[in-house]
Amino acid sequence: MPTMNCLWRGRLLSLLAGMLLAGGAAATTHALVERDTGLRQVVLAHSPARVAPETVRAVVAPFAEAEFARLDLAGLRQSLEALPWVARAQVRRDWPDRLVVTLHEHEPVAALAEGRFLMRDGTVTVIEDFAGEGLPQLAVDATHAGTAYQAYRGLEAALSGSALRPALLARSARGSWTLVDRDGVAFRLGKGDPAKQAERLRKAVMPALAGRMQRVAYVDLRYGNGFAVGWDETGPESD
Helix, strand or coil: CCCHHHHHHHHHHHHHCCCCCCCCCCCEEEECCCCCCCCCEEEEECCCCCCCHHHHHHHHHHHCCCCHHHCCHHHHHHHHHCCCCEEEEEEEEECCCEEEEEEEECCEEEECCCCEEEECCCCEEECCCCCCCCCCEEECCHHHHHHHHHHHHHHHHHCCCCCCCEEEEEECCCCCEEEEECCCCEEEEECCCHHHHHHHHHHHHHHHCCCCHHHEEEEEEEECCEEEEEECCCCCCCC
């Protein structure tokens, strides 16, 4: 005959399986354990966008077996923060019988190399199995990631409506910047603030090369009174 502990454990897991992660600003509460004492409810405040409900349940389940006053909150928090996409977790008791869990997810704003991403809070974090499609590409070290992202957005905004569509911004070890557009053309911007070259790109470079951009390999703007063009001899001839 099953022991009471086994029966309770089975009931707990079945109740955990019914946990609902609803969206919205308000916390959604659901009774995960129905007992006279101990943990009766687990509250997940704010539904995570990228962490699967099954993953949260699997992490919470073994911790929920302990007596309410003996719940290992630090251990549960660490386990939750070890999950991909979880930047920070908060776990607290809500006496007399409720546990409140809040997950703060990573918010990537730009992709770096080797699976690293710049987050909205300025940190750089590795996220596995995430391609970062649609995010700005930055070929920089972590130290300059924030500066590069602001420069990229500045260039993107200043060049809006032009034929130049930024795809990647790179910084060399010597501090020289290169912007690569979606067609693979490299614009060598030199040192200093990359966004300051936006006006030259819009008003001088793009008009001068209109109709010939398909044959351009790179544009070198590291000249005070003009720019140099490197031609791609394998590109299609313009009319």
